Amino acid sequence: MAAVQDTVEQVRSIDVDQYKYGFETLIESEKAPKGLSEEVIRYISAKKEEPEWMLQWRLDAYARWLTMQEPEWARVDYPTIDYQDLYYYSQPKQFKAPKSLDEVDPEILKTYAKLGIPLREQEILAGVEIPEGERPRIAVDAVFDSVSVATTFKEELKAAGVIFMPISEALREHPDLVKQYLGSVVPPTDNYFATLNQAVFSDGSFVYIPPGVRCPMELSTYFRINEKNTGQFERTLIIADKGSYVSYLEGCTAPMRDENQLHAAVVELVVLDDAEIKYSTVQNWYPGDAEGKGGIYNFVTKRGDCRGKNSKISWTQVETGSAITWKYPSCVLRGEGSSGEFYSIAISNGRQQVDSGTKMIHLGKNTTSRIISKGISAGRSNNTYRGLVSAHRKAAGARNFTNCDSLLIGDNCGAHTVPYIEAKNPTAQFEHEATTSKISEDMLFYCMQRGLTQEDAVALVVNGFVRDVLQQLPMEFAVEAQKLISISLEGSVG
Amino acid sequence: MRQRHGVDARHKAGHDGFQNDAGLGPAALTFPPGPAVAHQRTPHMLEIKNLHARIGDNEILKGLDLTIPAGEVHAIMGPNGSGKSTLSYVLSGKPDYEVTEGTATFNGQDILALAPEERAAAGVFLAFQYPIEIPGVANMQFLRAAMNAQKKARGEEEISTPDFLKLVRAKAPDLGITQDMLRRGVNVGFSGGEKKRNEILQMALLEPKLCILDETDSGLDIDALKVVAQGVNALRAPDRAMLVITHYQRLLDHIVPDVVHVMHKGRIVRSGGAELALELEESGYAAYGQDAA
Numbered sequence: 001m002a003a004v005q006d007t008v009e010q011v012r013s014i015d016v017d018q019y020k021y022g023f024e025t026l027i028e029s030e031k032a033p034k035g036l037s038e039e040v041i042r043y044i045s046a047k048k049e050e051p052e053w054m055l056q057w058r059l060d061a062y063a064r065w066l067t068m069q070e071p072e073w074a075r076v077d078y079p080t081i082d083y084q085d086l087y088y089y090s091q092p093k094q095f096k097a098p099k100s101l102d103e104v105d106p107e108i109l110k111t112y113a114k115l116g117i118p119l120r121e122q123e124i125l126a127g128v129e130i131p132e133g134e135r136p137r138i139a140v141d142a143v144f145d146s147v148s149v150a151t152t153f154k155e156e157l158k159a160a161g162v163i164f165m166p167i168s169e170a171l172r173e174h175p176d177l178v179k180q181y182l183g184s185v186v187p188p189t190d191n192y193f194a195t196l197n198q199a200v201f202s203d204g205s206f207v208y209i210p211p212g213v214r215c216p217m218e219l220s221t222y223f224r225i226n227e228k229n230t231g232q233f234e235r236t237l238i239i240a241d242k243g244s245y246v247s248y249l250e251g252c253t254a255p256m257r258d259e260n261q262l263h264a265a266v267v268e269l270v271v272l273d274d275a276e277i278k279y280s281t282v283q284n285w286y287p288g289d290a291e292g293k294g295g296i297y298n299f300v301t302k303r304g305d306c307r308g309k310n311s312k313i314s315w316t317q318v319e320t321g322s323a324i325t326w327k328y329p330s331c332v333l334r335g336e337g338s339s340g341e342f343y344s345i346a347i348s349n350g351r352q353q354v355d356s357g358t359k360m361i362h363l364g365k366n367t368t369s370r371i372i373s374k375g376i377s378a379g380r381s382n383n384t385y386r387g388l389v390s391a392h393r394k395a396a397g398a399r400n401f402t403n404c405d406s407l408l409i410g411d412n413c414g415a416h417t418v419p420y421i422e423a424k425n426p427t428a429q430f431e432h433e434a435t436t437s438k439i440s441e442d443m444l445f446y447c448m449q450r451g452l453t454q455e456d457a458v459a460l461v462v463n464g465f466v467r468d469v470l471q472q473l474p475m476e477f478a479v480e481a482q483k484l485i486s487i488s489l490e491g492s493v494g
Numbered sequence: 495m496r497q498r499h500g501v502d503a504r505h506k507a508g509h510d511g512f513q514n515d516a517g518l519g520p521a522a523l524t525f526p527p528g529p530a531v532a533h534q535r536t537p538h539m540l541e542i543k544n545l546h547a548r549i550g551d552n553e554i555l556k557g558l559d560l561t562i563p564a565g566e567v568h569a570i571m572g573p574n575g576s577g578k579s580t581l582s583y584v585l586s587g588k589p590d591y592e593v594t595e596g597t598a599t600f601n602g603q604d605i606l607a608l609a610p611e612e613r614a615a616a617g618v619f620l621a622f623q624y625p626i627e628i629p630g631v632a633n634m635q636f637l638r639a640a641m642n643a644q645k646k647a648r649g650e651e652e653i654s655t656p657d658f659l660k661l662v663r664a665k666a667p668d669l670g671i672t673q674d675m676l677r678r679g680v681n682v683g684f685s686g687g688e689k690k691r692n693e694i695l696q697m698a699l700l701e702p703k704l705c706i707l708d709e710t711d712s713g714l715d716i717d718a719l720k721v722v723a724q725g726v727n728a729l730r731a732p733d734r735a736m737l738v739i740t741h742y743q744r745l746l747d748h749i750v751p752d753v754v755h756v757m758h759k760g761r762i763v764r765s766g767g768a769e770l771a772l773e774l775e776e777s778g779y780a781a782y783g784q785d786a787a
Contacts, residue, residue: 441589446626449586450640450696451614451647460639464630464679 031230032089038062041199044089048168048202051175061188061198068192074355075384075416076324078260078297086262087230088200139164141205141221143234153217160216162246163208167235170206177208181239185268185305185332193264193326194301197233201266204234209244209275218474220249223265225285225296231262238268240275242308247278249477260288260323265300273308273335278316280473281329282481285321287488290379292351295323302329303359306338306367314341315358316472318481320488323352328386330359333367333395340369343472345481347488348381348413357387357418362398362428371402374466377413378489384416391428398428406436407465409458409489459486539564539735540585540704545596546760547584554580556760557596562704562753565732569746570739571771572757573779578739579623581757582708585737586620587613600704614640615647617703621693621710628680633692636680637662637699644700665698669725687718694725705729705736711745723748743775758782 032043041062045055070081139153141164157164163174170178186194205221225232240246263285269277279302288295298321304313315329331340342358360369369389377383383406391398406415417434439461447457462485463470470478540562547555554577562568572578584591585598587610598606605613628636642652653661666676669691681689690710697705707726711719726749730736738749746754746768754771756764756779763782764770 440626443626443628445588445610446622446628447636447640448610449588449614449620449622450636450700451611451644452639453611453643456639456643460631460636461628464628467630 029090031087031091034087035084036062036086036088036200040088044200044202047089047091048171050168050171053179054171057183057188058199061195062200064188065192065195065199068195070192074326074386075382075418076326076353076355078324078353081262081297083196088233089202090230139217139219141166141219143203143205143221143223143232156216157219161210161213162215162219163206164219165206167204167206167237168202170237174206174208177239178206178237181268181270182235182237183268185270185303186266186301191301193299194266197235197264197266197301200231201233201235204236204265205238206236207238207246207248209240209246211242211244211272213241213244215244215246218247218249220251222251225261225263231264233263234265236265236267237270238277238279239270240272240277240311242273242275244272244275245278246276247474248280249474250279250281251284260295260297262297263299263322265302267300267302267329269304269313271304271306271308271311271313271335271338274310275308276312276314277304278314279304279329280477281315281317281319282473282477282484283317283319283321283325284484286323287321287350287352288323290350292323295352296321298322298325298327300325300327302327303332304330304340305332306335306340306364308338309335310337311335312339312341314343314472316341316343316469317345317356318469318473318484319344319346319354319356320484322354325352325354325356327356328358330361330388331369332361332363333369333398334363335367336364337366338364339367341472342369342371342373343469344373345376345466345469345485346373346383346385347376347378347485348383349377349379349488350381351379352381354382355384355386357385359388360390360400361388362391362395362400364395366397367395368398369400371400371404372468373402373404374469375404375406375415376409376462376465376485376489377406377415378409380412382414382416384418386418386420388420388422389430389432390420390422391425391430393424395425396427398423398425398430400428400430402430402432402434404432404434405465406434407462408436408438455486455490458489462486462489538562540598540600540737542598543596545581545584545598546594547580547591548594549580549591553594554760555584555596558757558761560755560762562735562737564703564735566752567730567736567738567749568753568755569749569751569771570737570755570757570762571741571743571774573782574741576757576782577760578741578757579708580760582620582706582737582739585613585704585706586610586618611643612647614700614702615644619697619700619702619705621690621697621705621707623709623712625681625684625689625693627682627684629682631680632677633680634662634676637676637696640696641699661699666695668728669695669698670721671695686713687715687722690714690718690722691725694722698725698729701729703734705734707736707738707740709739709741711740711742719745720748743771746771756782 032040038059041058045058139157141151151165188195188198207219209215223232223234238248269279271277285296285298306313313331317329319325329342333340340360346354346356348354357373358371371387373385375383375385385404389400389402404417408415415436419432421430423430443461444454444457447460448454452460463482466485470481473481538561542558542560545555545558546553570578580591584593593606600616600618638658645652671691675688681692684692710722714722738751750768754766754768755762
């Protein structure tokens with residue numbers, strides 16, 4: 001109830017232009033030469049002081065990428081991307097990997113403070129004293145353009161045996177772990193954007209949870225694209241060893257710019273026996289203006305491998321930003337009795353285009369999966385759910401439940417559902433439910449007759465629509481997501 | 495989309511067509527006092543003069559006059575298509591209904607100039623003939639959001655969670671509203687009777703000044719009808735007016751009106767006491783050119 005009130009408050013306080021993360025941090029940066037070439041890749045690898053095998057891995061991917069075609073099957077439409085007109089690496093000038101928070105550029109700290117991301121562990125942002133114990137205990141890795149600028153709670157995590165650090169650092173400190181798992185879920189040949197990422201990825205987070213450890217706090221990475229004409233290509237790798245558990249959160253924002261920017265990330269999850277990863281995303285990249293000018297192209301490959309018996313992966317995503325979203329967080333259910341979940345809220349407004357969904361690939365016996373997808377289209381946007389549920393020959397007793405609901409606001413938007421179902425084992429049971437509805441005038445009038453303003457009424461109805469998914473998010477995120485949803489839909493009616 | 499109706503509606507000097515029965519305006523009628531009639535006539539709470547309204551090109555209200563003093567319960571009866579529901583929508587501000595002529599004041603204020611939520615905050619409540627389902631929004635949450643929205647609009651303090659729970663616990667059982675119905679989505683999976691009872695619960699919590707009940711009896715069996723009627727009767731008060739729209743006399747056995755109006759082709763064509771409803775039950779609407787069915 002209180003959360004609804006918050007939403008209502010939030011909606012009221014919004015100005016006409018609602019993207020509040022659209023500011024730019026003025027900071028000098030050092031970039032790789034424009035364009036993509038072997039030299040640029042060598043430059044990135046050298047900057048990161050990477051081992052030789054890593055460089056070779058990148059160069060192989062690049063060679064591969066040159067032979068590949070950009071995929072065209074998604075229901076999205078955009079002008080051809082000139083890959084030679086982008087910067088592939090940008091870091092704040094005079095950047096040295098900070099040893100402590102005191103070494104982080106104050107301008108960058110200010111940026112995160114403005115975004116509401118607590119990087120300071122001891123000091124309190126915005127001058128509000130929060131008593132010990134009430135402070136949200138979330139460890140943050142902050143990625144600014146191509147580099148990780150700060151990671152918090154390092155010591156405490158280390159004591160628990162948890163490794164949480166920028167992937168570039170992990171390559172130096174834990175090369176064997178990285179080498180063992182990197183690319184094992186999303187192979188170099190996977191798809192155009194993943195292969196590009198492999199060639200040029202700059203930074204991202206690395207997480208390893210040792211056997212039997214329940215990670216003592218939420219881990220989170222906060223991605224910020226600041227620099228112009230710069231792509232962000234982060235790579236995240238999370239390994240949950242036997243019997244461990246981790247909840248990981250990811251947030252994204254970018255300044256408002258007239259030109260489109262490319263974000264092509266890869267996330268790999270590996271879950272061993274009886275372990276679980278809960279991965280939550282609140283994606284709020286700049287969506288472009290109402291006419292579709294500017295905004296982020298979000299072409300992301302996310303995949304988890306339930307490698308062990310009874311392992312579990314749960315993806316939850318709230319997608320409100322980006323001009324184009326192309327993203328299918330998936331689960332490979334390899335281990336016997338493993339399970340995958342996908343909870344998604346995808347909102348499109350203005351001229352945004354969303355083509356998102358999931359793949360649940362049942363390979364092992366008695367594997368289960370659950371898909372709850374809520375798409376909301378407003379303005380002149382297009383929102384597509386695209387999902388695959390497949391059962392391999394050996395996946396006896398595989399079960400899936402899919403529920404896919406679309407909500408339309410206004411008359412100029414589109415909602416599309418493209419489910420693929422393949423069952424090669426006769427004992428597989430797949431259920432698919434789908435609905436498409438419209439926020440009707442009658443619904444709004446009913447609310448308004450009871451005293452709610454139109455904005456409140458829309459927020460209420462939409463929050464009801466997405467409730468099943470919001471409940472999956474960790475608490476702090478759920479409140480933020482709820483606000484974000486209302487903001488994203490501001491001005492969508494009337 | 496938010497529609498504000500014209501404020502400059504013109505008064506017409508007189509109006510043609512049907513006169514009220516015996517040439518008396520409703521205000522001039524004197525009846526034996528009903529159960530909740532105030533001892534002294536307060537100023538008219540609702541005053542509608544020569545109201546014309548249409549939806550698209552279809553004019554439905556064609557010069558309607560109606561006056562309801564505070565403390566009274568007025569019933570509007572009439573054949574299908576006479577414009578009863580339209581009147582309730584026009585008074586509550588449903589979009590798509592356009593007022594082309596006439597005025598409607600509520601406690602002296604031009605309500606046609608207000609947005610629907612402003613009318614609600616001013617105290618206009620419509621119990622819907624077909625209450626709307628809102629999936630995923632718990633009934634309790636909706637009730638509280640509505641209550642606080644109105645309080646806020648009136649500059650009052652919002653109700654605290656414990657006070658709100660207390661209030662709901664005090665009012666829900668009389669209407670047979672269970673905890674389960676309060677937890678479920680608004681009207682989702684409710685039977686016809688449950689939906690109507692839920693409307694009355696909202697009315698009881700929001701404590702409006704003008705209650706418009708649009709065919710609240712439709713789809714109710716006799717037991718449900720009694721529960722609803724009791725709920726409505728409990729809300730009769732000297733500072734509250736009610737407009738009960740119904741097709742059948744049966745509801746009026748349980749909610750005894752002070753005045754009964756007959757509506758036909760977008761106008762009030764006859765007004766009388768509670769006995770008028772009985773008379774109509776006998777003769778049907780045939781006298782008005784239509785069958786009662």
